[in-house]
Amino acid sequence: MTITTRRQALGLTAAAGLAQPAFGQGGYPSRPIRVIVPFAPGGTTDLMTRLVADNLGAPLGQQVVVENRAGAFGVIGADAVAKAAPDGYTLLAGSPGPMAVNGHVYRNLPYDPARDLCGVCMVANIPYVMAVPTSLPVANVQEFIALARARPGSLNFATSGMASRLTVEMFRAMAGGVELEMVQYRGGAPARTDLLAGRIQLVIEQAPAFLEDFRAGRLRALAVGTKRRFSLLPDVPTMEEAGLPGYEANAWMGYGAPAGTPIEIRRRLATEIDAIVKTPAIRERLVSWGSEPLGGTPEEMDQMLAEDRERWGRVVQMAGIEKE
Template sequence: MRQVSRVSKVLFCAIAAASFSVSALAQNWPNSTVTVVVPWPPGGPSDIAARPIAKRLTEDLGQPFVIDNRGGGGGNIGSAAVARAPADGNTLLITSSAPIVINPSLYKKMAFDPSKDLVPITNLLRVPLVLVAHPSVPANNLKELIAYIKTQPQFSYASAGNGTPQHMTGELFKSVTKLDITHVPYKGSAPAISDLLGGHVPIMFDSMIAIMPHIKSGKVKVIAVSGAKRSPLIPDVPTFAESGLPAVVSYAWYGFFAPAGTPKPLVAKINAETLKIMKEPAFQKILADTGSDYVGDTPENFAKFVKEESVKWAKVVKESGATVD
């Protein structure tokens, strides 16, 4: 009995020590520079969320939060680097949805498994996409556009690149309408928009963040918005659902992640600090300017959302036959 009691005490002390260690890590974090990897080139939409969050975390927590733009591989390279990093809160990830919920179905080989190697912290932005057309396209609404496409021997749509939410939204549109449209991928929104404005491609799907200046200038026709409701930025533009395609609901969203194994108290602390920033007027303005609702959430709810998105886009990839390698 004494031996059992002694073993029990040792186990209890070990568990208590481990709990204290985890708690201390969360309380003392950060105690050095924190690297926030953005797996895209500088100046992209992910930076719109990442840079103000990093700036305010630096100010609030007293340690530098440094943005590391590590592009390549459709977001996979930078995301994989975070997945392999120590789970101590010193390396974090802010990314668009592509490497998290689209690429695992689109790429035959991945250097990491987002569902196992990363832990969600919170959603940061959720921006509806818009379908826009060159002014020469003889259609002013979705019904007219679909009818026009059916009369064309060849038709194409542009996107910001393979595997992006823009690409997948186009594939979702094709799947629902059964239209034969060729995808033309670009290396980012800017060159795609340039070719749309030049009349080299007739239509494209893009996030409001990138295309809004050209909507305001009247250089493109806006056909429909992919959100569940109309956007306050373009309140006169109907949703796909209002236009007869309720299955076409899509967002370009951006989230905060940590390496798997990061202690829950530390994830909770990062979440709480981030939500505090997201409720401030400066970030509220970013939400308004990008057409995003407030989407700050608990790690558990965000994880559930990520899982649902993974299932949704896996289905679209399978039905479309899309692949990038």
């Protein structure tokens, strides 16, 4: 995926054309709001956070400051938000790891995602895609499953982190326990290199990383993990259409808050974030990054978080993954 620079992302502030009402003369917000990104600058979560934050200050009448607090797969930043006062002045740039997955895979997590964090508003979905090298003699998911059953243990899948492992573990379980060998990588780039070379036969990873490979015919997309087809890969079926009902795997970015943040404050924030996400210039930028713009309410994000936590907990249990 080619992501535009941070400067280009921030340049959409003026393009969004959002109004600046006189708000904040008493009541919420009465001082600057801090948004903690639990990852390093420059990644997808960081860029999406800043894209929204730079347009959020105007309608709220207060500065919105983004702070990167990276480390421990998002744990450090998420913990800082979990322990902050639930007053709407400290928000989290949320994603599946810190808000849904980490509680199932880390033994000594200093916060409880379900107890200590809550949703404010979703920004975008980032679909996962099942990708194979074009040299592999399969054209769809069912042919891949048949090949894996015919050659148990001879097909490898790449993982560069817990998320890319869990997506395949869920696939294996729903495909009847097909035997696949896991090969671990330090990052997505070397895994992609080996997939292109045919040394690895499968990844289920975030779709934007492979869009150019699919378009150039270097890799084959068998299915996407979203409930609906992905607009940038309209001819690729969903996992459900491919014969695995109930399979859902996608990354996402959304704004979260400490548990106990008043619903009135969360709704106020969500109203403005939703309006920003639905602004044409912002939507266009999010789509160009390979994501699907969302928006919505705190209640909708809380429901999504509950479903995400339950789903990934089930996958971890099925895969027999012990907490680290």
